[in-house]
Amino acid sequence: MRLGVDAGRVATKVAALRDGALVVGVSVPARGGVAVSLRRALTALRESPALRDSLHLGDAPGLGGGPGPRGSADRRDSRGSPGSPGVRASAPGPGAGGPYGGAEAVVVTADLPAGELEPVGVLRIGAPAHAALGPLAGWPERVRGASRTAVVRGGHTLTGFPLAPLDRDAVRAFAAEAGRAGLTSFAVTAAGSPTSAAHELAAAALIAAEVPGARITLSYEFGRPGLRERENSAVLNAALRPAAERLADEAGDVLARAGIGAPLCFARNAGGLVGAEYYRRYPVVAHASAAGSALAGAVRLAGVDSAIVADASPREVRLGVVEAGRPRPGPGGGADLPGLSPGGVPLNMSLPMLRRAVLPAGREELLEGVAALRRAAPGLPSLLVGGACRKAGDAGGADRAGERPDVAAALGPDWTVPAGAELAGAVGAAAAQVSAEVERIVYATGRAELEHELADARDEALARVVSAGAAPGSARVASVSRNPLSYLPDGLYRVRVVAAGTTG
Amino acid sequence: MSAAGWESAITVAELVHGGPLGEAVLLGPRDGGGEVRDVRIADRLEVLASITPHTAVVLTGAAAEGGWAVEMALRRAWEQAAACVVAPAAAVSADSTGSLAVRLGVPLLVVSEDPLITAVRIATAAARPAAARTQLVARCAQELARAGTSARRVVGVLNAELAGASVALVDAAGTVLAGSRAGLAGPPLAEVAVPGPGGEELARLRAAGPPRSPGWPAVVAAVLELAVAPLTAWAARARLAAAREAAFGSALLDRLLRDPGDEGALRDAAALGWAVHGPLVAYVLRPVPPLAPEDLARHTPGVAASFDRPLVRHEDGWAGWCPPDPGLDAALRALPGRLPAPCSAGLSGVADGVAGLGGALADARAASVVAGSAGTLVRADEVGPAQLLAALPVDTLAAPARAVLAPLLAADRDGVLIATLAAVLDTGSPTAAAERLGVHRNTVAARLDRVRALGFDLEEPAQRLALHLACRVLREERGQ
Amino acid sequence: MTGGGVEDDPRDRAGDAARANAVGAGELGFLAAGSRVFAPGAADSSFRAAREWARGLLTANGPVPLVDAGELPPDAMVAAVSLVGSTTAFGEYLPGGDEPVRAVRALEGRLGERIAAVVPLNTAAENALLPLVAAASLGVPLVDGDGTGRVFPLLEQTTFALGGVTPAPLALAGPLGDVVVVDSAAQRVEELVRPLVLAAGGWVVAACYPARAGKLAESLVPGSVSRLVAAGRPGAPRAVAAPYGVRVLCSGRVTAVEQGPEPGPGRRLPSRPASILVREHGGLARLIRLEAYNEILMALADGAVAATAPDQICLISTADGTVVDVDRAAAGMDVEVVVLRAAPAWHTGAGRALGGPQVFGLGVPG
Structure with missing residues (x-):
């Protein structure tokens, strides 16, 4: 069994899948943060008769793992919101998690709130750019x-030669100043790092020495050419890391309990x-992943592998196309994914192509979008x-049906x-x-050299997908x-390798 | 061998299929286009503006600079009703350029050699079509010589060399002995008889396919004729070997039955893959109706070939044995449909090694007799008196039975005496017989007295058995 | 809209340069959108960088005056400005901001006089924006016109050249601080410039084709900038960006993309040849073959020539209406093949000799 968790802004939904088919799902109103909502949704799911029936559990306690560690229970109590409806005040008893004993994976799709972005120390290695193109x-x-930025000398050409030696003193000085300002999240971007990441790695070592415990994101990990997009992606990653760590801790804690x-x-x-x-x-x-998850889930529920999908949340309707089970990628940049790119700054991810409309005012937009997708x-x-x-009133669930626009009619x-x-x-x-991917620029003067570089990129992608959670044998x-x-x-070639695998 | 059409203009298909451009890849229309009367080398696309119909256009230089140039040449060739376009492989992508060739119906020949050499080959063939065709026939003769006297290889050569035609070797019943079933489809391009070693017609070689030019059927017929001699040789050889193997197998079985310790026989058996140690089961196929010895001999190779376990001629049928095998039953049951003569089958119980083989074969044979009708399999360990009686050859025994029972038959107008006698002999007691016949015991006793009065002694064992059999046979004959 | 309210034929607008008299931060968005109606690269890092650079300058310095070449004093010196090199490199080695000024000052040093205005060499994507950046940086007006009316891979393929203006002397300024002045015969320029561009970081701003305004007025394609501003306004039909006419050759699906051979040493063109095969939807279901060297140079329909350079042939994605870069065309895409008629200067004997398919090795018989 696999559990999927859709932690939306209005409701948190949990679906249990067995052999790829939906067994049961619940929806609870989102209140008190992702972890709290998750806990309440899991409680609701556990108590759902459908789950018991499907697992033939009757009233007997399950066989799952025991309760969470005592220490984490204390932590939870100290910062949780015990008064919230649906939250158990006491630690769950033995067997409480029984129904999930056989779960293979719990997959969360969640948008971290924009308010939780941390200030970042942004270091760019290369020549100074026009102010309109500078860091941040x-x-x-x-x-x-509250962030700090600096541009220091260094970087590589696309063929891998140093543009200038890395200005190590300037890196140290920047790190020290950012550390004094209380920053712990850093993003480092060097010109030419899709070909050679040497200066990013060297700068990371200097920052780590200067600021103990610094969380450092290096742009070559998002290794596409286009310095601003790569840098923005690295900065956003760095800004999200503290909130992401909290969410991963809390959600892990909820699961353990x-x-x-x-x-x-x-x-x-x-x-x-x-x-x-x-x-x-x-x-x-994984940021702003709800849209893609809904597209992929729609085709699975309908038992098809390609479709045009309208994903209607109470806030807006999102339209996308799924082909062979995967959302069709958009033009890139991420500007069309709300909540992903702060202030609309360009990022460098291949995100699903989406068209959006807010009803009832955007009905024309919606129909235009549908027509465009059907053409496409x-x-x-x-x-x-x-x-x-x-339609309002048709559905049970936890969403308030009050002024919901009638999407189906529109x-x-x-x-x-x-x-x-x-x-x-x-x-x-x-x-x-x-899944995980590697993208880089390789410079190969002959076929053999190119094959070698491709093999190298493949190896890295396989290593990366394993570190992303794939069972090594499945990568x-x-x-x-x-x-x-x-x-x-x-x-000079742009090389992209995507690797995939299964959990557990 | 210059039949009608031998001198007619050569076609594009003939150029490629076994012709002077045998290495070329033909893209475009499947039926291969029309006559080639002339060839023109085009080093610029402008050349295509002035060609005449039925010209093969060979692209070189700027006219073969890439897919785009070849596509433009195809278009112009179509406008000018050219016979075909020949382009170097480097300039052509099979997918896109090939689809345009199909779309326009202009054959596109992709060659790896120097296009100028190709042009010379085409020019020669176009100028002297008979010579080009003779060349194909000559090459076929060479290949056939290399194929030897294997029917499969001979027909394989024909199918490979006569590209575009399908050739089959087919017997009088329409069974394909070798080659492609497509050779039977549609009217034949050419057909020749293949005589057996004795001169009788053994099979026919038949070629089918599109008639690509007036000369083509004659070329095909000439090539088929070349194959007749090797095929006749093959038939003679195959027949000899089969007869030899069959006689050898059955002699070997006799040796083993005579002396299960005959080391030479055991070695020969092992060489044939026959099991000689450990548990064995024997099986027998018995032709129904029986076959004359010469027919048994004639069918032996076919029977042996139709089963994947040993089968040799043995007494009035065929026999074999193998280690016990759960699949054997099913294999034997599936066998009759594939045999040249209808047979019943018998299967023995398990015997221990060759020493037990004689008994097992006798059991299997008995079981095959019990099985009676063709297509039936009986296992010896399942045969009981009822089956044995049921297996009586009614036709053979009916007349003697009538003779034995003649006095009784004469006296027994309504058949009650015979029925009573049979019931008593079947059941063994007057009481049981009365029950079966639904009459009083005294009635049975009275009828038996009448039978005895006619001179039959039921207490005398030999007479009792003869009577029992006679009753049985007559009842069977009457369908009771 | 800056013009009258009457919806007129875009052909009439070809010579009408006075639709907008300045480009400010407000018009920039329209210009940027208009510059991509028939040019790829909407999502490219380089295009975004050029737009942000222009936006920063226009916000700080105010709008750039847009002038007709005829409005300038006939003896005023004008230089064309263009991005030369790799857009990938432009997005990675971002401009320091002084490249246009360094290039123009170097050219002025060579010429011994000041530049009174800049003119775009072409107006496709980044190249519509960089001349604006240059004008804003230098504080001079931007001439409403350009030197091709479309885009060509080689520096010498311009209507300026057809009008007798030579590309040299020209000055290049790259992102690593380099400035190079090249003065040579027109047909040697490309060969000299290409290695310099690579050495300078993969891209440069070139200031080239210096000419008197009077001479320039005879040879440029007029009205390009204001036309793109109009074409980029929401709801404008795309024909606005094609003043000499546009037709849809076919609507179909890409069935294959074939890469040509790797270019050998001494190559003249900046990329490998490629062929894009399109199967027409419905209609005659024709097989369309597009032959490309960076730009699509020829379209064959069932083996018959349907369009060639110097007319511009574009692939437009049916999915989102954006132009599909030749490098990114892939089997399965649904596209329209669109042909834009080139400016009249290209439809002359000299124009075809300079911009026709034979320049790229595609010998089309007459």
Whole structure:
């Protein structure tokens, strides 16, 4: 059994999947943070007769793991909100987690609140750029205010030669100053790091020496050319890390208390999932993942592998296309994913192509979007899912049905609402597989050298997918692409390797 | 051998299929286009503006600079009704350029050699089509010589060399002995008889496929003729070997039965893959109706070949043995449909090594007799008196039975005496017989008295058995 | 809209340069959108960087005046400004901000006189924005026009060249602080500049084709900048960006992309040839073959020439209406193949000789 958790802003939904099929799901109103909502949703799920029936448990206690460690119970009590409805005041008794004893994985899709972005020490290694293109240009004041930035000499050409020696003194001075300002999250971006990350790695060592306990994100991990996008991704990752670590801790704690020994995972925003440990280091890959999870879940619920999907939340309707089980990627940059990019700064992730509309005002926009997607992906079925997919009053669940716009009426006929449509996000999360990718620029002057570089990138992708939570035996390369770069010396290729695997 | 059409213009298909451009890849229409009367080398696309119909256009230089140039040449060739376009492999992508060739119906020949050499080959073939065709026939003769006297290889050569035609060797009943079933489809391009070693018609070689040019059927017929001699040789050889093997197998079995310790026989048996140690079961196939010895001999190779376990001629049928095997039953049951003559089958119980083989074969044979009708399998360990009686050859015994019972038959107008006698002999007691017949015991006793009065002594064992059999046979005959 | 309220034929607008008289931060968004109606690269790092750079300058320095070449004194010196090199490198080695000024000052040093205005060499994506950046940095007006009316891979493929203006002397300034002045015969420029660009970090701002305004007015494609501003306004039909006419060759699906051979040493073109095969949806279901060297140079429909350079051939994604970069075309994409008629200067004997497919090795018979 796999559990998917869709921690939305309005409701938290949990879906249990067995052999890829939805067994049971619950929805509870989101209150008191992701971890608290998760705990309440798991309680509701455990008490759901459907789960008991499906597991043939009757009234007997289950066979799952024991209660969580005593120490964590104390921690939870000290900062939890015991008064919230649905939260048990006492630690659960033996067997409380029984129904989940056989869980293989728990996959969370969650958007960390924008308010929890930490200030970041942003170090850029390369030549100074025009002010409009400098570090943190375009970022909202709430992040920029307490952050520190510096540009120091260094970096590499795309063919891998140093532009200038790394200015180590300047790096130390910057780290010291940021440390004095109380910063612990750092993002380091060097010009040319998709080809050579040497200066990023050297700078990280200097910062770590200067600021003990610093969390350092290096941009080459998001190794696409395009310095601003890479830097912004690294900064966002660094800014998310403290909140991500808290969420991973709290959610892990909730699972332990529920007796769930299965690995905790987080759905990626571009499809797939990563383990909690990887998430703590690279939360940006899982940030704003709800949209992609809902798209993937919709096709799974409908039993098809390709569809046009409308994901209706009480706030807005999101339209996307799923092909062969995976959301069709958008033009990139992430500006079309709300909540992902602070202030709309460009990022460098391959995110699902989405069109959005807010009803009732955006009905024209919605229909236009539908028409565009049908042109783009002719002949696919149309699926309507999400917390607001049913007309007010049709659905039970926890959403308040008050002034909810009638999405189905706005969309018109030809839309199928699959069974369990409200749980699409949770279902998509639960069904995801571990994935990780490596993107870099390689400079190879001959075929043999290129093959060597490709093999190297494959190895790194496999290593990375294992560190993202895949069982080593299950890791495999899902795709390899290489494109020559125009107007540059022969032998420069952009290489991208995607690896995938299964948990446990 | 210059039949009609031998001199007609060569076609694109003939150039490629076994012709002078045998190494070329033909993209485009599957039926291969029309006649080639001329060839033109095009080093610039402009050349294509001035070609005449039925010309093969060989692209070189700027006209073969890439897929785009080849596509433009195809288009112009189509406009000019050219016979085909020949392009170097480096300039062509099979997917896209090939689909345009299909779309326009212009054959595109992709060659790896120097296009100028190709042009010379085409020019020669176009100028002297008979010579080109003779060349193909000559090459086939060479390949056939290399194939030897294996029917499979001979027909394989025909199918490979006569590309575009399908050739099959088929017997009088329509069974494909070698080659492709497609050789039977549609009207034949050419067909020749293959005589057996004795001169009788053994099979026919038949080629089918599109008639690509007026000359093509004649070429195909010429090549098929070349294959007749090796095929006749094959038939003779196959027949000899089969007869030899069959006689050897059955002699070996006799040796083993005579002396289970005959070391030479045991070694020969092992060489044939026959089991000689450990537990064995024997099986017997018995033709129904029985076959004359010469027919048994004639069918032996076919029977042996139709079963994946040993089968040799033995007494009035075929026999074999193997280690006990759960699949044997099913294999034997599936066998009759594949045999050349209808047979019943018998299967023995388990015997220990070759020493027990004689007994096992006798059991299996008895079981095959019990099985009676064709297509039936009986296991010896399942045979009881009822089966044995049921297996009586009614036809053979009916006349003697009538003779034995003649006095009784004469006296017994309504058949009650025979029925009573049979019931008493079947059940063994007048009381049980009365019960079976639904009459009083005294009635049975009275009828038996009448039987005895006619001269039959039921207490005398030999007479009792003869009577019992006679009753049984007559009852069977009457369908009671 | 800056013009009248009447919806007019875009062809009429070709010579009408006075639609906008300045480009400020407000018009920038329209110009940026208009510059991509028929050019790829919407999501490229380099395009975003160029736009942010321009936005920063226009916000700080105010709008850049947009002038007709005829409005300038006939003897005023004008230089064309363009990005030369790799957009990937531009997105990675970001401009320090002084590249246009360094290039223009170096050119002025060579010429011995000041530049009165800058003119775009072409107006595709970044190249519509960099001349604006240069004008804003230098404090001079931007000429409403450009030197190609489309985009070509080689520096010498311009209407300026057709009008008798030579690219040299030209000055290059790169992101690592380098400045190089090149003065040579027109046909040697490309060969000299390419290795310099690589050495300078993969991209440079080039100030080139210095010419008197009077001479320039005869050879430029007029009105390009204001036209793109109009084309980029929400709801504007895309034909606005194609003043000499646009037609849809077919609507279909990419069935294959074939990479040509690796270029050997001494290559003249900055990329490998590629062929894109498109199967037309419906209609005649024709097979369309597009031959590309960075730009699509020729379209064959069932083997017959349907369009060639110097007309511009674009692939437009049916999914989102954006232009598909040749490098990123992939089997399975649904596209429209669109042909934009080139400016009249290209449809002359000299124009075809300079911008026709034979320049790229595609010998199309007459």
